[in-house]
Amino acid sequence: xxxxxxxxxxxxxxRLTAARRVILDTLSESGEHLTADELTEQVRQRSTxxxxxxxxxxxxxxxxxxxxxxxxxxxxxxxxxxxRDGHHHHLICTGCGRVVEFDECALDEAHEKxxxxxxxxxxxxxxxxxxxxxxxxxxAAAN
Amino acid sequence: xxxxxxxxxxxxxxRLTAARRVILDTLSESGEHLTADELTEQVRQRSTxxxxxxxxxxxxxxxxxxxxxxxxxxxxxxxxxxxRDGHHHHLICTGCGRVVEFDECALDEAHEKxxxxxxxxxxxxxxxxxxxxxxxxxxAAAN
DNA sequence: TCTATAATTGATACAAAGTATCATTTATAA
DNA sequence: TTATAAATGATACTTTGTATCAATTATAGA
Numbered sequence: 001x002x003x004x005x006x007x008x009x010x011x012x013x014x015r016l017t018a019a020r021r022v023i024l025d026t027l028s029e030s031g032e033h034l035t036a037d038e039l040t041e042q043v044r045q046r047s048t049x050x051x052x053x054x055x056x057x058x059x060x061x062x063x064x065x066x067x068x069x070x071x072x073x074x075x076x077x078x079x080x081x082x083x084r085d086g087h088h089h090h091l092i093c094t095g096c097g098r099v100v101e102f103d104e105c106a107l108d109e110a111h112e113k114x115x116x117x118x119x120x121x122x123x124x125x126x127x128x129x130x131x132x133x134x135x136x137x138x139x140a141a142a143n
Numbered sequence: 144x145x146x147x148x149x150x151x152x153x154x155x156x157x158r159l160t161a162a163r164r165v166i167l168d169t170l171s172e173s174g175e176h177l178t179a180d181e182l183t184e185q186v187r188q189r190s191t192x193x194x195x196x197x198x199x200x201x202x203x204x205x206x207x208x209x210x211x212x213x214x215x216x217x218x219x220x221x222x223x224x225x226x227r228d229g230h231h232h233h234l235i236c237t238g239c240g241r242v243v244e245f246d247e248c249a250l251d252e253a254h255e256k257x258x259x260x261x262x263x264x265x266x267x268x269x270x271x272x273x274x275x276x277x278x279x280x281x282x283a284a285a286n
Numbered sequence: 287t288c289t290a291t292a293a294t295t296g297a298t299a300c301a302a303a304g305t306a307t308c309a310t311t312t313a314t315a316a
Numbered sequence: 317t318t319a320t321a322a323a324t325g326a327t328a329c330t331t332t333g334t335a336t337c338a339a340t341t342a343t344a345g346a
Binding site: 014052 | 305
Binding site for chain 2: 064066069070071072076078091093094100102105106107109110111114115117118119120121122123124125126127128129130131132133134137
């Protein structure tokens with residue numbers, strides 16, 4: 001998984017440094033939706049000497065390359081999600097904040113239409129559904 | 144436009160204060176995608192004495208009510224978008240950062256499917272396409 | 287393999303964004 | 317008109333993100 005990311009980096013002329021390797025590994029192994037500082041913490045459990053700046057910069061780079069994307073999840077900090085194959089989809093419970101990812105999406109024709117209409121070359125997308133999960137709904141009903 | 148928002152606030156038991164009125168007006172009249180501090184600045188051109196905290200709190204409230212949503216747009220600050228009818232769709236140029244909004248979307252069946260599958264009661268969604276706009280593409284081609 | 291070079295790093299310091307608190311003010315219901 | 321709880325805004329603070337720069341390191345080419 002992280003090998004894929006690594007390969008893209010080198011293919012695009014970026015260097016595969018020790019720090020980046022650790023960061024990519026951590027990203028692909030840990031659950032997603034981490035903030036930059038949460039990721040820094042996890043990265044440091046593997047390799048103490050990696051600086052916060054490097055994590056921030058690596059995330060920026062991955063975003064520039066379209067491989068990740070920052071999203072909001074309530075708090076002030078950006079949470080980063082992987083854009084596998086260029087897209088990412090999730091459900092967010094507006095009650096408890098739980099995030100559920102899902103894969104399938106039916107946006108291929110929309111892709112095309114939008115691309116043609118606005119002259120964009122579309123590379124990916126993020127789709128977020130907001131709603132109330134089962135648990136939160138039954139809690140609300142109980143009140 | 145801002146009347147709609149105001150009506151929802153009062154209907155849900157929130158008070159329609161002078162500060163909120165100004166903030167709602169500013170939000171609906173100005174272009175969207177403002178950060179909290181940008182909005183504060185604009186609000187203060189209409190009514191000097193409104194505090195930054197009030198703007199932050201009002202945005203939080205509107206997000207809680209599902210009327211707005213913070214999104215990222217490159218910089219560190221959250222940009223807030225209105226969720227008209229519960230959804231919002233835009234294209235972001237990864238070259239120049241330009242944002243184009245569009246209305247139509249074909250997610251009604253997806254809505255249903257997801258709702259059933261995960262037990263969510265879906266209330267809205269955000270759809271972001273990423274790509275390269277015409278201008279940036281021709282620039283890239285020229286190099 | 288070794289070396290030159292430019293990319294990358296991490297420490298530091300800083301700026302910007304967001305949050306907590308609390309006395310004061312104000313919209314609303316009765 | 318008044319009592320009351322909601323909302324405000326000033327202040328101080330924490331967290332998140334950015335700029336800078338000397339030191340380090342991955343890579344291409346000898």
